[in-house]
Amino acid sequence: MAYIYYQLINSSNLQGMAPPAAPGGGFGVAALPAGMFGTAGMYIIINSSGPVENRYIGISSNIGNRFNTRMATVTEMGIDAATLANIHVVWGSVKFRNHPPGGAGAGWPMCPLVGGGNIPFPAWGAGGWTAANPVAAGGPFVRMIDGGLLNLEHLLIRFVMTQLGVGGTVSNNMLMVPFNAPFAAAGANPIVVKFHSAPFGNYNGFTRAAVLAPGGAAW
Numbered sequence: 001m002a003y004i005y006y007q008l009i010n011s012s013n014l015q016g017m018a019p020p021a022a023p024g025g026g027f028g029v030a031a032l033p034a035g036m037f038g039t040a041g042m043y044i045i046i047n048s049s050g051p052v053e054n055r056y057i058g059i060s061s062n063i064g065n066r067f068n069t070r071m072a073t074v075t076e077m078g079i080d081a082a083t084l085a086n087i088h089v090v091w092g093s094v095k096f097r098n099h100p101p102g103g104a105g106a107g108w109p110m111c112p113l114v115g116g117g118n119i120p121f122p123a124w125g126a127g128g129w130t131a132a133n134p135v136a137a138g139g140p141f142v143r144m145i146d147g148g149l150l151n152l153e154h155l156l157i158r159f160v161m162t163q164l165g166v167g168g169t170v171s172n173n174m175l176m177v178p179f180n181a182p183f184a185a186a187g188a189n190p191i192v193v194k195f196h197s198a199p200f201g202n203y204n205g206f207t208r209a210a211v212l213a214p215g216g217a218a219w
Contacts, residue, residue, distance in 0.1 A: 001098070001099045001104060001146065001189040001190060001191070001192070002096060002097070002098050002099070002145045002146035002189065002191045002192070003096060003097050003098075003099070003104075003121065003122060003191075003192050003193075003194070004094065004095075004096045004132075004145065004150075004152065004155065004191060004192070004193045004194070005094065005095045005096070005121075005122075005124060005129070005194045005196070006042065006092070006094050006156055006159070006193070006194065006195045006196065007092045007093060007094070007095070007124055007196045008042065008043070008044065008090045008091055008092035008195075008196065008197045008198060009090075009092045009196070009197075009198045010033075010035055010039075010090065010091050010092055010198065011088060011089065011090040011091075011198045011199060011200040012033035012034070012088070012089060013033075013084065013085050013086070013087060013088050013089075014033070014045075014074075014084040014085075014087045014088070014089060015081045015082075015084045015085040016030065016031040016032065016033065016081075016084075017030050017031070017032065017067070017070070017071050017074045017084055018030060018074055018075070018079055018080055018081040018083075018084050019075060020081065030071045030074070030075065032064060032067050032068060032071070033067075033089065036063045036064035036067055036091070037062070037063075037064030037065070037068075038062060038064060039062070039063045039064060039091065040060065040061045040062060040063070040093070040133035040134055041059065041060070041063060041091055041092055041093040041094065041133055041134075042057070042058070042059045042091065042092065042093070042094060042153070042156055043057075043058055043059075043060070043063055043066075043089055043090065043091035043092075044056070044057050044089070044090050044091075044160065044197075044200075045057075045058075045087065045088070045089050046087070046088045046089070046090070046200055046201040046203075047086070047087045048086050048087070048088065048201045048202050049083050049086035049087060053201075053202075055160070057156065057157050057160055059134050059141050059153050060134065061133070061134045061139075063091055067089075086201075088200045088201040089200070090197055090198055090200040092198075093131065093132075093133055094131075094132040094133065094152055094156075095124065095129040095130060095131055095132060096129070096130055096132050096143065096145050096152075097122065097128045097129050097130060098145065098146050104120070104122075105120035106120075108120035108121055108122050108123070109121065109123060111194055111207070111208075111209040112207070112208060112209065113208070113209050113210060113211070114163045114208045114209070114210045115210075119192060119209055119211065121192065121194050121209055124196075132152055134153075140153075141153040145191070146189055146191060150191075151175070153175055154175040154179050155179055155193065155219075156195075157175050157176065157179075158175075158178065158179040158219040159193060159195055159210065159219060160195070161176070162219045163195070163208060163210055163219070178218035178219060179218060179219045180218045180219075189214070190211050190212060190213050190214065191211070191212040192209055192210075192211050192212075193209060193210050193211075193212060194207070194208070194209040195207070195208055195209075
């Protein structure tokens with residue numbers, strides 16, 4: 001059995017990425033949301049400025065560097081601060097841990113499952129977790145988990161797109177294909193996935209878990 005925890009706990013709007021107008025036709029200094037530079041992990045951008053909300057999901061070995069290059073695009077496209085105030089980003093990291101069958105769950109807090117019910121799930125700060133951040137910009141976000149190689153970006157994208165009921169775009173269109181539980185052989189163990197998001201955009205935050213059963217339906 002394995003546990004994967006996506007904890008996206010930092011959130012901000014992108015208002016500061018538009019350089020403020022200055023007297024005489026000049027411009028001030030554009031700025032990224034605080035806490036991005038040097039941070040590796042995953043992020044979701046939510047554009048709630050219009051009637052159709054778009055979500056963009058990606059990963060980076062340095063989220064600050066990834067967004068820093070986009071400030072030039074904001075300037076070139078003439079996107080103003082008022083519009084960017086309605087475009088939000090939430091970002092954070094990922095951990096995983098493995099357990100033998102029957103060797104986990106005692107005393108763990110209960111987490112609500114997507115579709116109803118609860119399941120024991122270890123706390124983010126508890127021992128036994130392994131950090132799983134991308135090791136290089138543009139590289140595949142894969143890890144050996146419960147004896148198999150998992151693409152954690154693919155898993156996150158499909159969890160968000162199917163379990164949260166949102167549409168949008170992603171950093172890699174190849175990862176929009178359904179995600180199947182990787183271990184379908186007899187005796188394989190389930191993988192429990194938990195997604196925790198801080199409040200962002202028009203949302204109050206979201207915490208849910210789901211179980212990837214061996215040979216079960218694809219996400």
